[in-house]
Amino acid sequence: MRQTVPLGRMAGIRIGMHWSVLVMVILIGWLLGAQVLPAMTPHQLAVAYWAVAVPCAAAFMAALLAHELAHSPVARRYGGPVTSITLWALGGVAELGSEPPTARADSRIATAGPATGRRADIGRAGCGGPRRGRPGHRRRRARLARRDERPARGLQPAPRRPA
Numbered sequence: 685m686r687q688t689v690p691l692g693r694m695a696g697i698r699i700g701m702h703w704s705v706l707v708m709v710i711l712i713g714w715l716l717g718a719q720v721l722p723a724m725t726p727h728q729l730a731v732a733y734w735a736v737a738v739p740c741a742a743a744f745m746a747a748l749l750a751h752e753l754a755h756s757p758v759a760r761r762y763g764g765p766v767t768s769i770t771l772w773a774l775g776g777v778a779e780l781g782s783e784p785p786t787a788r789a790d791s792r793i794a795t796a797g798p799a800t801g802r803r804a805d806i807g808r809a810g811c812g813g814p815r816r817g818r819p820g821h822r823r824r825r826a827r828l829a830r831r832d833e834r835p836a837r838g839l840q841p842a843p844r845r846p847a
């Protein structure tokens with residue numbers, strides 16, 4: 685993917701974006717500022733909606749960049765550095781300097797990006813989503829973990845009958 689707007693370098697990686705990113709940022713900002721936020725919290729000043737919507741749209745793009753940057757240290761570990769990152773309307777592309785040596789290395793490089801999004805929770809911070817550290821959060825997580833570890837009904841081994 686060709687970079688139409690160069691953004692600079694970060695840790696030796698050429699970072700840029702395709703013009704379609706602007707379409708996505710405007711779309712996300714408009715959806716939040718003119719549709720979602722007024723429906724969720726009516727009767728506020730329009731400037732308040734936009735004061736939340738614009739940083740959220742920018743945070744979305746920052747999350748995409750963080751996702752793509754996360755591929756880099758893992759790729760370097762396997763000897764194939766990321767040479768460039770290009771953001772575009774539907775995500776980003778991290779270009780590797782060389783092919784990963786094994787399928788396992790390829791898999792680890794590929795999963796580093798989504799793993800970062802999971803750890804960072806960038807998209808949720810300050811944009812109305814659930815936050816860590818809310819009252820009862822740990823209790824709910826522990827309850828869900830216990831539920832996930834229970835064997836599903838019908839999958840439990842049948843009781844043994846004497847022969």
Ligand SMILES: [Zn+2]
Binds near residue numbers: 751755776797
């Ligand atoms: Zn990725």
